[in-house]
Amino acid sequence: MAEQVTSSNPGRYATGSAATAERLITRIILMGVAFAFLAIFLVMPLVIVFTEAFSRGLAPFLENIADPDTLSAIRLTLIVAAISVPLNLVFGVAAAWAIAKFEFKGKAFLITLIDLPFSVSPVISGLVYVLLFGSTSLLGPWLKMHGIVILFAVPGIVLATVFVTFPFVARELIPLMQEQGTGDEEAALSLGANGWQTFWFVTLPNIKWGLLYGVLLCNARAMGEFGAVSVVSGHIRGVTNTMPLHVEILYNEYNAVGAFAVASLLAGLALVTLVLKTLLEMRYGAEIAATRGH
């Protein structure tokens, strides 16, 4: 919209005329307030993670990382993410295809349901599985009889993570694919492509950056989830501890350097996520859904 206004006069609004800009002093104060706020609430927490992690130098940092329990936590976190992200990826694509390419009754309700996990406390996300599979549940005795272990083991952790990260991919793809409409797919079909070919050669290239964006956010949350996983994990050191849970254990054992060393790995992951996210937005902003919130 802005383009048509400015096309005749490049830069008309670039600086903002006196009518639509604050006075310099106001601007300085507002920016000062905003920067101070962001510095205190965003920058300092990030900085202190790394400062604390390296507060005794590099050797203790490496020692803590190389600890077998830490390594096993890292392994478990990677395994959990490697299972739950693809699951939600497949779901996200399927749900977005059904919702964006077709008109059917109850669509708005379905979208609301997909968003549901965002409004549920992580602790409750874990609790529901405890209630479902715990020894007092209907399923509990049956599971026990058949020797199936879900709670306080990897399957429970995966389920809780899948619950928490459930909407991420679908949420990126639905608005994006709705905006793109069905014209391309109809064209491909009319040219003789079958459904899979249409998806593979036409739809997927159109949504690949949005898909990557969703996967990125999904992965960050999957690796970092604490509350839900904490409820179902049982906190068995070296067995059912993910990285965030391991951070808690180390911290509660007053091993600050160890806690922050593991935390710094997770913070590094967050930074990489932010950088990739920003790069994706800069290069493929138009190809990623307009809705950036979560």
Added chain:
Amino acid sequence: MSTTPAQAGWRFKAPSVIPGFGLTLGFSLAYLTLIILIPLAGLLWRSASLGWADFWAIATDERTVKALEVSFGTAIVAALVNVVFGTIVAWILVRYRFPGRRIVDAMVDLPFALPTAVAGIALTTLYAPNGWIGQLLMPLGIKVAYTPLGIVIALIFIGLPFVVRTVQPIIEEIDKEVEEAAATLGANRWQTISRVLLPGLAPAIVTGFALAFARGVGEYGSVIFIAGNLPYVSEIAPLLIVIRLEEYDYAAATAIASIMLGLSFAMLLVINLIQSWSRKRYG
């Protein structure tokens, strides 16, 4: 694509030449049901099977009430703080040009990307009495870590991007003509902002508030480190759920969870109603 309504009557799905509807919708529904709906329904069913008397006893237990008060109270305060500062941050990101703007813009998403446990221990270390910020506040008699104030700090961190990312696109969409119109009519800058622009942003600000609030109420990881977790004082409802679970008191955990879910959904519903009302009215 279009239906022929005269003959079609009620039908579940509009006709389309695109394949895969049954497969994708079927899979989505099955997955949704297994992962989300059955577990949540299980929670509600458990809660319903408690019986009213038991449920009421848990709900009115003083520790439960206090924990809910702490959770909802701190979430409201933090969301209000975020409304003020988040709107300012969104404003400067859209309207002002300064070096490093992209970096600041990217940083706003840090709370989305940083695992909550990491945020929790970082904030606790900062605000502990001997921490960078804590030692500055100590002489002023302000204690943050291990008090409800600490919970507010953690929830401000968690909720900030919700407000910024909801308000920012709406500021981007503000029609310059509207601001110019206010100025030509004699309004000074403050009058233009307070009477014309902010009312226009109000629905987005309310949404941002609601999202930050909803997230804050349920937040666990970043809070438990800094809160001190003193029962009746700085114990949040999600933590109480965890404690009850560890005591194998599934009934209490279920009841508290149901209350939290109910309150959060009621709140979101109210906000949705406000929004659809304002959309209808202002277009």
Added chain:
Amino acid sequence: MEVRVSNVRKEFATFPALHDVSLDIKSGELIALLGPSGSGKTTLLRLIAGLEEPTRGQIYFGDQDASHRSIQERNVGFVFQHYALFRHMTVADNIGFGLKVRPGATRPSKADIRRRATELLNLVQLPGLENRYPAQLSGGQRQRVALARAMAIEPKVLLLDEPFGALDAQVRRELRRWLREIHEATGHTTVFVTHDQEEALELADRVVVMSQGRIEQVGTADDVYDHPTSPFVYGFIGDSSTLPVKVENGQVWVSDRPIGLPITSGEPDGPATLYFRPHEVDLLDDCGGCIAGTVVASRRVAGTRRVELEIGGGRERVEIELPIEHAATQKSRIAFRPRRWKVFPTA
């Protein structure tokens, strides 16, 4: 209020949007700024309003230099192309806004503001819509409210930026008449921007034709249509046909022949371009001093026939209008002479 624009130049970054523009607007006049997009007409309007500051030059309101007065102090009524109504305010609150934001001492009472809004709604022929919201109005109604809002502050001058640009043709014509009536009733000095020549010619007392940041001509509708002073104006307003010619010995020549158009206003000898209106031509039987050509295309346009002629062995083509009875068949030869015309030296 008289408005005088004196040697104003406006640059955006380094791009000049206006070069040294001067314009006198008389009190009570209805003026149209007409030009293609990028001609600087909107920039000139925004400079008068104070929405932009001139890079150089002055703008006077009456005797006072208003160039550096803030927009709030200028007291101009500005109507935007997309209405710019405040969505969250009722129609009455929109109209009353300019009065409500006045400082305490000069602010009318709430009842007075309300009364004024009702009066203005009656003036713009929208009685009874006080409590509607902009979203509930049609485009034409919104633009009327926008005008009422601009007039509420008793502006010294009314400025309208493409006021009808976003409306469909039917509503445009209706609002055009209505604006003329309002202007006659209130007598505000009014400047409006348009790229629609029909709108400018029909509505304005005087039309300012602009191109590439310069004023090409200022004059009444008759002036700019019948006596364009530049090739741009000739080409931009109304239909025109052009033909490369040569001026020599007080005559206009096409290739090696004079075409019976004697020079009267002293155009210099040399290559030039002949401009005339396709419908202002006399058909001639034989050709001793005229333009003659072969019909290469003929189209029926409403009540006339438009033919394209090849002149001078196919090097040039011109369009003229014929009565529909005329049997202008392919390859037939037609001779004509423009009734009203002008030559401009080729730069």
